[in-house]
Structure formats: C-alpha cells, structure tokens
Amino acid sequence: MNQRIRDVLIEHSDSIVETWLNVMGQNREDHYTAISEDLYELTNREFANVIFANINGDKTTRIFEEFSERVINLGWPLGYITDGLSAYRRVSIDYIISLETSQNAKVNSNIAAEIDEWVTPIIRHLVNSYTGNWENIVSLQRVALQELSAPLIPVIDQITVMPLIGTIDTERAKLIMENLLDGVIRHNAEVVLIDITGVPVVDTMVAHHIIQAAEAVRLIGSTCILVGIRPEIAQTIVNLGIDLGKFSTKSSLRKGFLAALELTDRKITDLKETEESIGKIIDSIGKE
Incomplete structure (x- = not known):
C-alpha cells in the first residue's frame, strides 16, 4: 500500500472507525435487529481493531482466528464479516477522497486499488478462519451426535x-x-x-x-x-x-x-x- 495512504488511514483511524460504525449501525437495523445494540457495537469495535491490526503490521493470524471464533460463537453469519469489510473499504476510500479534495490536493486515482490491497487479504484470512472454525465445530458436533445416536x-x-x-x-x-x-x-x-x-x-x-x-x-x-x-x-x-x-x-x-x-x-x-x-x-x- 502507498505509504501516504497508509499514514492517512492510521492518522485518521478514529474518524474512519466512527463513520464505519454509523454504517454498521444502519446495517444492524436492516439485518441484525435481534442482536442487542451494546453487543453489536462492542463486537464492531473489536472488528475495527482486527482490521487495523493488519495495517499496523501486527501478527494477525491468531487475531483473525480468535475474532472469527467469537463471531461463530455469537451465532452470526459469515455475511457479517464480508459486509463489514466491504463497508470499511467504501468508508476508507470516500474518506481519503474527501480529505484530499478538502485540502485541494491531487486525488490519487489508485486509491481504490491501494485500499483493496489492504482489505482483500483481511477478507481472505477472516473468511478462511471463519470457515475453518465452522468446519471444526461441525465436525465435533457430528462426532457428538454419532455418540448420542446409538447409546448403550x-x-x-x-x-x-x-x-x-x-x-x-x-x-x-x-x-x-x-x-x-x-x-x-x-x-x-x-x-x-x-x-x-x-x-x-x-x-x-x-x-x-x-x-x-x-x-x-x-x-x-x-x-x-x-x-x-x-x-x-x-x-x-x-x-x-x-x-x-x-x-x-x-x-x-x-x-x-x-x-x-x-x-x-x-x-x-x-x-x-x-x-x-x-x-x-x-x-x-x-x-x-
């Protein structure tokens, strides 16, 4: 990712996160009304930390696994992760374009590609972690059901x-x-x-x-x-x-x-x- 875009994302992370949280709040009203507002917001903030852990260069494999396992334990669908990352992508692109426009700076035509370079690996890792954890849980449940299906x-x-x-x-x-x-x-x-x-x-x-x-x-x-x-x-x-x-x-x-x-x-x-x-x-x- 372009160093300038990376610096902007990190410097303005609080504003980007707050905008994203508002978008996710609307998403809750459309799809997740059964989830309490406090739990939804708490999980979203944890989600934001997971996303920015990647851009900060932290070791993310374990972070992705723990977060995806949490989402599964909450009973939330994979769509929560993919929708959240898609929203993060749009919010980040719009924020950077708006910022550069307000500063009369030349808008980088490759902003979308640069953001994709950041977001796409996160999508891949989180989806893989989610599906891996899900398959493991299903496998354990299958074994448990088999044991219960013919008890002596x-x-x-x-x-x-x-x-x-x-x-x-x-x-x-x-x-x-x-x-x-x-x-x-x-x-x-x-x-x-x-x-x-x-x-x-x-x-x-x-x-x-x-x-x-x-x-x-x-x-x-x-x-x-x-x-x-x-x-x-x-x-x-x-x-x-x-x-x-x-x-x-x-x-x-x-x-x-x-x-x-x-x-x-x-x-x-x-x-x-x-x-x-x-x-x-x-x-x-x-x-x-």
Missing part, C-alpha cells in the same frame, strides 16, 4: 438398553453395531434390549441391520430382545416377509425389561408382600 445404557447389572431414535441408514447401522458389541463386553451384559419405539420406518434394510446386530450379540454370548414394535411396524414386517424369529420381540420396553429379568433369573417382587411373607415365616419359627 446399562440399566441394572447384566441388562442394558439401546434406544434408537430417527432414521437408520448404513453409516448409522455400522455405528450401532460397533457400540452394541463394545458395550455388551464393557458392561458384561447378558441381555440387550434394542428399543425401536423412536424409529419411524422399519423397512427391509433397517430390519436386516437389526437382525445382524442381534446375531452379533448372540455370537458373543448374550441375548438380544427387540422392543417397541408398534402395530404398524409389525404389519410392515409381516408384509415384507422379514423373519425376526431368531430372537425375542416385545411390544414395549416394560415387557422387554420383565423378560430380561426372567432371563437373568430375577423378578420384580412387591415389597409389602415380601415383608408379610417374612413375618409369617418368623411367626411360624417362633411358634415352633
């Missing part, structure tokens, strides 16, 4: 539940299989309840994946019970000719849990009845 929950000793919600595709079916086998071994589960209450559609592919998962569980020495089979799902399974006879099925999680208790030689007992039985035994012993 240990209910009591030897019994675990895997509640499935939403559509099951090939990628998710693979994750279900991995989590299921890993969880059965980790929790030393004898019975696994696969709850499909929240699965909207059970077609041939979904049924095939469930059968594969149940068979894999059987091969490592545990029992699989499929629960949450609604009437419409049962009808679909019958119409498609899908054979689920290799493992137990129940209409609800409650019924499946009772079956799991039986398989592990346990049952639910009424505490009051148990107390009465124990009392009778004690009484009979006392009489003897």
